[in-house]
Amino acid sequence: MDVLFKSAAVLISIFLLLFCNAIPSVAYSSSSTMHTNNWAVLVCTSRFWFNYRHMANTLSLYRTVKRLGIPDERIILMLADDMACNARNKYPAQVFNNENHRLNLYGDNVEVDYRGYEVTVENFMRVLTGRHETAVPRSKRLLSDEGSHILLYMTGHGGDEFLKFQDSEELQSHDLADAVKQMKEKRRFKELLIMVDTCQAATLFSQLQSPGVLAIGSSMKGENSYSHHLDSDVGVSVVDRFTFYTLAYFERLNMYDNASLSSLFNSYNPNLLMSTAYYRTDLYGRQLEEVPVTNFFGSVMETIHTDSPYRAFSGKYSKIEIPLDQSDEVKQRRLKSSDVPQELTGSNITDKHVTCPVTRTWNAILGRIGMMKELDSLVNYGLILMFLIATGSSWFSS
């Protein structure tokens, strides 16, 4: 009868545990996110035939970014006018960025997401902030998550604290700063590189305050950005200086090079550019020498082999374990946890106000169980124990 009472007591306690809870999830919180993917938003804001070079700028960046690994589904290409099929284009369906016509930028697989009159300030802001109407297709949305690195390249005509769109409206610097702030708040990027190739470009990002943003402009306040050369065959200037030298830098690279951003930024010669390429790193926490260019311009990520299953990125923060035995060359490519303070709003879900002690202990047990990485082995031990108890009890009571 003792056995009976003991087993009844065990039973009752088990039932209490079972009924006094709804198994809550234990939230993890940590300070760093994992780099998940790279996005590129390439915007050409000017129309008309004589702004051919802005189109060529954007298409050159598009080609570079695609060549270095970012797929079309993660590129948002906004072209305000159609130069390739313009009536004044002597080479129909071809866009060049050099007078030697070696590269046709408008090849077979160019996916333009926003074309013509769809390139407006409103659409641009919608793309950045993600506030679209429901009918907007996925290809037109910036579907980044909190681990994305985004390259934002804008070219066109600009001025002091503004960028001209379509010759009829303008994007102001504080609009851009607002949009970036919204993006940060909604956790739509981990790092953002803004590259602007317009006159007085550096003023466009003067109002930015969000952490994790790196910005470079082709000229400072009061300076103009100039085109590189005129193609007498096409009849217009085909490329801007800043973009020309950027491309000159990238044409030497392939996907697996780990040239750093500082080498890119230092490659701009003010004499050649005829303006000062100004960049701002105060919001960007990392050292530029350690950041590879493919952090933004390409899409190569270091793979770390683990044996345990990959926990899909589902809103929980997790720290990846970096193997310690890495050589110095690879140090540049090592994924580091970002030191940027993340503004986590209400991410801590653990409820401290549970009054029922049974639920609290159950939560604690579950938390400890959840910490265990090997739930499967626990279940296996449980099964073995079950069979042992079954055989033991049946042997005993026969």
Place this chain on the structure above:
Amino acid sequence: MEEKTRNKINETKLGFWKWAIGSVIFRLILIYFPKNFNLSSRPEVSTPVTSLRRLAEGYWLKQLSMSPYAGSMYHGSPLLLSVLGPLTAIKIEGQPNHLLCSLVSVIADFICALLIRATGRILQTAHGQNLKSLGLDTMLEDIEILPSGDIAALVYLWNPFTIFTCVGYNTSPVENLFAVLSLYGASSGIVPLAAFGWVIASHLSLYPVVLVIPVILLLGYCPDMPPRKLFLQRNLQKTGDERSTKSHIQHRPLTNKPAEATFFWWRVILFFLWASIWIAYVLILSAISVKEYGGLPEMFKRTYGFILTVKDLSPNIGVLWYFFAEVFDFFRNFFLIVFHVNILFMLLPLAIRLNHRPCFLAFVYLAISSMLKSYPSVGDSALYLGLMALFVNELADMQFSFFLFCGYVGVSLLSPVMHNLWIWRGTGNANFYFATAMAYACFQVCFQFFLEITQTDIIESNHRELSERGKTVTPNASTKCTQITRSNIVGNFISS
């Protein structure tokens, strides 16, 4: 006399092991055939709830840290996933891929056969003791009593349905094993084992829940106590001898207590206690297992909910798929209730009628549930056909047995043909295949019907025997349940 019976028993014992090992070897040979003759893709053999391919898919999903129930492929228990899942993934060089799981099926079949044999032995011993207490032990010497346990085990092992199920890469052998384990535990009086078998069997597939009634009856009474009417009649004879007037022959309350079948309530309570322990244990383990994928409600929805709501309408050898493919949504719930109550409402009358023969009651329940369950397969019929042979002594004079046998053979041959005609050649349609399914259900119903007619015949014949003999019998001291000692269990398992 005794020597002759002992020799006979020895012969059949040797015969049993020869045939049992032979069946295991036969299965092992069949496993090595390429791709199991494609038996695993036959709808008669593997159903959405028993297919091991789906279990492998569920295991793979779990390895990718997704819910094993995603995509509506796997619908079984997460514990089975932890046990059999790694076996589906291990591939040994040079052997067929499915080797380990098929070995598990073979072992499960073998253990199931041994358990059936042991149960048959217990039943026979109990039956013999009961006959002796009734004073009909001379019957034992007159007629040849077949060792029903051995025969049932051999029937189970060599039944083509069982072999198809074993080779056909599914989990039915394991489910059958636990159902038989609960019956064995109940008939030998080992309460924790009976509770364990019952809980696991109903956890793996929902329908063995109905076995709770025969298990309680087996634990409460002894296995196969003769009906009270026989004891009453015997007492009547005794009193009838003393007084010859007919008016005094009435159904008096039983004067001598020992003749009354005692119901051991404490064993039933202990059974429920153990069952609740096992249920809690299994639920906790399952909850831990599926914690990250939606927890227990998700598991219930995907396993039992799937079985009860018949979401998958792919053709099988049952009758529900065809009906639910054409029923209107408005009536779907109603007909779901009708089909499931169809099983439930038969439980009580059968329990009342057959409460003195709990093993037979268990067999009838298993047969009904395998006919009317939502995803039947030949594995379910393998189970009840094996259990049927436990009662072979009583079924010796069953009518129309040849007709039923031909019916089973015909259906099992025609069903793949109709399936081929419908699906692969396109010269037939669903009605062809459903016709064989209906014929199969009809044959099963007829089988049950004739079985039960035979049972009532046996009861009538027992009554007739008593009145013919007209013996005055002295009642035994007390009819207690056969005390199964530890050595006896071992003896039941291994022939001595």
